[in-house]
Amino acid sequence: MTADTDPAQSGQDDPPGDETVVDLLEPAEGVPPLVADRAALSDAAAALASGHGPVAVDAERASGYRYSARAYLVQLRRDGAGSFLVDPIACGGDLSVLGEALRGVEWVLHAASQDLACLAEVGMRPDSLFDTELAGRLVGYPRVGLGPLTEHLLGVRLQKGHGAADWSRRPLPDDWLTYAALDVELLVELRDAVAADLERQHKTAWAQQEFEAVRLAPPPLPRAEPWRRTSGVHKVRRPGALAVVRELWESRDELAAARDVAPGRLLPDAAIVDAALREPARRDELVAMPVFRGRAQRRLADRWWSAIERARALPRSGWPASAPPPDGPPPAHRWGDKDPAAAARLAAARAALAGLSERTGTPVENLVTPDLVRRLCWAPPEQADAEGVAAALAELGARPWQAELAAPLLAEALQTPVPEPEPDPQES
Structure with a gap:
């Protein structure tokens, strides 16, 4: 095709x-x-x-x-x-x-x-x-x-x-x-x-x-930890503080669902992160913070403070992990250290798909989704020829036309040799 x-x-x-x-x-x-x-x-x-x-x-x-x-x-x-x-x-x-x-x-x-x-x-x-x-x-x-x-x-x-x-x-x-x-x-x-x-x-x-x-397409599966999508949560490092984010997010989500109001209109994400980082010791300190001291927030102050207290009452075993459990390959920018061979495969695959995109006039992400390419390059199928790659693509959700176009290119990319390490000039 x-x-x-x-x-x-x-x-x-x-x-x-x-x-x-x-x-x-x-x-x-x-x-x-x-x-x-x-x-x-x-x-x-x-x-x-x-x-x-x-x-x-x-x-x-x-x-x-x-x-x-x-x-x-x-x-x-x-x-x-x-x-x-x-x-x-x-x-x-x-x-x-x-x-x-x-x-x-x-x-x-x-x-x-x-x-x-x-x-x-x-x-x-x-x-x-x-x-x-x-x-x-x-x-x-x-x-x-x-x-x-x-x-x-x-x-x-x-x-x-x-x-x-x-x-x-x-x-x-x-x-x-x-x-x-x-x-x-x-x-x-x-x-x-x-x-x-x-x-x-x-x-x-x-x-x-x-x-x-x-x-x-079926409805998307519910996220395992939806609270981790709180904007700015990357600033919160301590697991105990992450427990505060989780409790505030879940309390807000419950109220938002009951009132059919967008969660951010009840309490902005920035306020949740701010409360987790500032660690107010008392309810009065919470309501003195920006956003929380507004009239609408004062009416909900008991709810937000109760969420914070629940988080602080948790034993360490109840704290969330500092990072979400892995779902698929690690971030691509870390492949060079973790698996240089996989990094070489991914670079070759991206270059081949960029060329295909230019030839067909179709964006790369519509030819094959980036997540699918990463998964394939991180863990190639046992049969890594065009036929095996096409089967792997189909199993990962690619459409027949995508597999037909991309499989030969990706199969070739999966054969990319591991680059030789640069010689250390101090050893020469």
């Missing part, structure tokens, strides 16, 4: 100049009314079922405001049916009638992995998928956001400004609804433009395998 590398057909030509770009401020048919009851939902489902061609789908969440990742607005558009803005909350959180109406229809989403979970939560699961963002990465567009792609390929500039808004707010402002409707206004046209470049580059089969992988 090869990819067309003719620059004239790569999809990376210069975007339309400003004089050719049209600002799209309103949907062509106007902003549709909000679907906010079961009767309107049934009508929308019937209309979408009677449409033709793919359906554009998008969802708006309230990340940064809410603990949950639920959809607070779902947008759909299909030729012959028009656009629909659906309020899942007002419709009882069940949009399965839409999912049934669209059985067998290709769904077009942008960055589908971000929305599929919240759509599934309301009963909407695609049978077929086209992801314009992922397709754009395979083609090799320099910018793959919805706005830049629409401007680059269709010469249309979309309205910006509300993607990170609190979509749990009710009522939804009119300008937000306009923004939401525009997100699906041209999505099917964008799909057709990207699909044409995929076909010109002979990457359609690659894209289809990627789309299916996204569509069928």
